[in-house]
Amino acid sequence: MKPQTKSTTSILPFNISTTTLVLVLSFLHGIALADDHVHHDTNQKFLQCLSLHSENTFISKVIFTQSNSSYISILNNLKQNLLYASPEYRRPQVIVTPFHVSQIQSVLKCARKHGLRTIVRSGGHDHEGLSYVSEVPFVMIDLINFNQIDVDAEEKTAWVGAGATLGELYYKVSEESNNLLAFPAGVCPTVGVGGHLSGGGFGYLMRKYGLAADQVIDAHLMDVNGRILDRKSMGEDLFWAIRGGGVASFGILVAWKVNLVDVPSTVTVFTVVRTLEQNATQIHHKWQQIAYKLPEELVISAGLKSVEGKRTMVAIFSAEYLGGVDRLLPLMQERFPELGVRKEDCQEMSWVESTVYHRAFNAKENLNLELLLDRLSYAKYYMKAKSDYVREPIPVEALEGMYEVLYEEGGHNIYVISFPYGGRFNEISETATAFPHRSNKFHLMYYAEWYDDEESQRVIELDRKLYDYMAPYVTKNPRATYFNCKDLEIGRNNFGDNYTSVEEAGVWGNKYFKNNFKRLVDVKTKADPDNFFRNEQSIPSRVRQGSRKRNH
Structure with a gap:
């Protein structure tokens, strides 16, 4: 392409x-x-x-x-x-x-x-x-104009411009394959392909097919000297780094080549909401124990949210199953009866329709596929996200302590959302790509969203408080976090053009990349030794800035 x-x-x-x-x-x-x-x-x-x-x-x-x-x-x-x-x-x-x-x-x-x-x-x-x-x-x-998508349905591959959105990709893949191919990536259709795949990228197909980055098979990358490199010319080290390590540290991503994956003509989705009176806490605790062990065709996300103006919580379970409802219901009854999913809770649809369903907050109507192509008319809002990884179930009493934080003023603006790992996702080595978080049971995000600037300080401080409260129940040494949930509060490079050492950057780098961080530094030092491609959380070069003459 x-x-x-x-x-x-x-x-x-x-x-x-x-x-x-x-x-x-x-x-x-x-x-x-x-x-x-x-x-x-x-x-x-x-x-x-x-x-x-x-x-x-x-x-x-x-x-x-x-x-x-x-x-x-x-x-x-x-x-x-x-x-x-x-x-x-x-x-x-x-x-x-x-x-x-x-x-x-x-x-x-x-x-x-x-x-x-x-x-x-x-x-x-x-x-x-x-x-x-x-x-x-x-x-x-x-790169809004770099949005070309070329699908080869026979070969089950696609070249995707860095400025294309996930929604545009989903729409094009479905259109070209008669709804029988898909691409495993995130839920929000307006997210740009360029950055999403470079940080990892996960959604409701992750347990069957892994990350979006796991499906990348080639790329066109502009290096610091303006050369366009493909996988062969950039070498396997750089190709490894831009899949999970964030491409912005290494060059300008022009396009990805990706594998497409098979999906059945019918998938089943459901969303059920449980209150505290309906045993929401105990159901969520059970979800933590079994969600990562379910068949890889089934992904159930779990959300927790306080109700504005009340001291109560709801738990929201949203699922996608690669198959029909007649197969899903017996599976749910056998493996997760506590959730009480009924046939009337479920909808059968095509995979591409499910991408609209999840984005439209699980709407049962108006599954208009044209929404996938609309990148400008979605409502915008203030947001802040922090994230964690969890290896052992969070105790019931800890969940109840979390509720106390969310009951505070402004707490209804924070949505605690968890995605289960397991399946194919966990089978891939932590060094196969730069994304290292394969051995966890689920990803946990504290996602704050609000619409009034006057609330900003209160909501951000509360999100911070919740993150601090959760420290005993998540990964440690390092307390790992997901690079696509960028968070400058975990550490940042020095201001402006001041040199940032590998040790200084390791404060945040080890949390995002664990043992892969040092290899990312080695790749950076070779690909961009003078650290031209840099930001507040970019991979540092081992070469001190100004220690050698730049080649313009």
């Missing part, structure tokens, strides 16, 4: 002079950039550099400076977390929305030359906003 979209509107049918491009870019640039911390001259030189290296790609059509009338809408379209939408957070000096690899190469070359950090955004779902926020001046490459 060529790493670009089908659009040809960004290629000029004639040659445009460098002088003309400089004038166009200067006009776009305006009198000065809004950021007082960056000298105007640096940005002007960066823009002029782009004009000199982009003569045949009409790059002025995809450049947006802070003085451009479209700048704010482009910046905010994919800002999924309102927590980082306020003007107090540093905005990119320039946004580039490329259609072609050559445009990304030009941005990379000029950003390196003029000392501007480069950040890449594919879907905008980074929990800490690191795909569109930085502490130092930066250029943002938004």
Whole structure:
């Protein structure tokens, strides 16, 4: 697959002079950039550099400076977390929305030359906003136009542009395979493929097929020198690192090639809610003991949530089974009778319909597949997430202690959601990819979501309190967490361009990557020794910045 979209509107049918491009870019640039911390001259030189290296790609059509009338809408379209939408957070000096690899190469070359950090955004779902926020001046490459998906249903593979969303991928795979193929990844359809697969990626097919990253078989990655590498040319070490280790530390991901997986024509879903009066606590405790041991065709997630204005809780169990309801019900009666699932609780549907069902908060109607293609009209909100891994069931009394935290003011904004491991997921080695968390029984996330900025401090502090409370009941040494649930509170690199040692970065790196962290550092040191691709939680290079001359 060529790493670009089908659009040809960004290629000029004639040659445009460098002088003309400089004038166009200067006009776009305006009198000065809004950021007082960056000298105007640096940005002007960066823009002029782009004009000199982009003569045949009409790059002025995809450049947006802070003085451009479209700048704010482009910046905010994919800002999924309102927590980082306020003007107090540093905005990119320039946004580039490329259609072609050559445009990304030009941005990379000029950003390196003029000392501007480069950040890449594919879907905008980074929990800490690191795909569109930085502490130092930066250029943002938004890959929204790199959304081509080429499915080969016969070979059961697909090439997927980094800017495509999970929803777009699910829709295309189902369409091209007559609902008989799927891709095992996350629940939210607006998540960008580029980052999701690079951190791992799990959902309701995980126990049958493992992570999304486990299905990656090739990639197109732009390295720090602007070269496009595939699996063969990048080598197995780098290919290992970008599957689970976060691609943003190593280069710019242009496209993934993935295996597609078989699914039956009918899957069954259910969602049941149990109150404390219906033994929610005891049922949740039983779920912890058996969910990871169920047949791999069945995934049951378990959620806990307090009820606003009341001192009570509900437990929410949502499931997907690769098969019909007539096979599911006897299985549930045998293995998990405490949940009391009935036929009327269940719905049979195609796999692709189930992706809408789970995203639409288990709606029993309006399973409109077009929702998978809509990346802009979902409601946005403030959010904060922290996560843990669990190896032994959390005692009933500990669950009841958790409730006390969630009963506090603002606690109804926090959803405690657990996904069971086991099956194929646990059979894969912890060193097969950079994702190391294979030996646990389930993943636990404290997901806070709210709509009023005035609640932000209270909800964040409560989420923090809940995380602290849970320390005795989760993994230790390190207290592990999932890289795609990015959390800067567990540690961060030094501010700006100050060097971060491997030991300093290990404070957070060992929690995300365990014993794989040191290998990731080795790969980083070889692939990007001068640490150009960096952010607040990027893999560090062993080479101290400034200790050797950069090759521009």
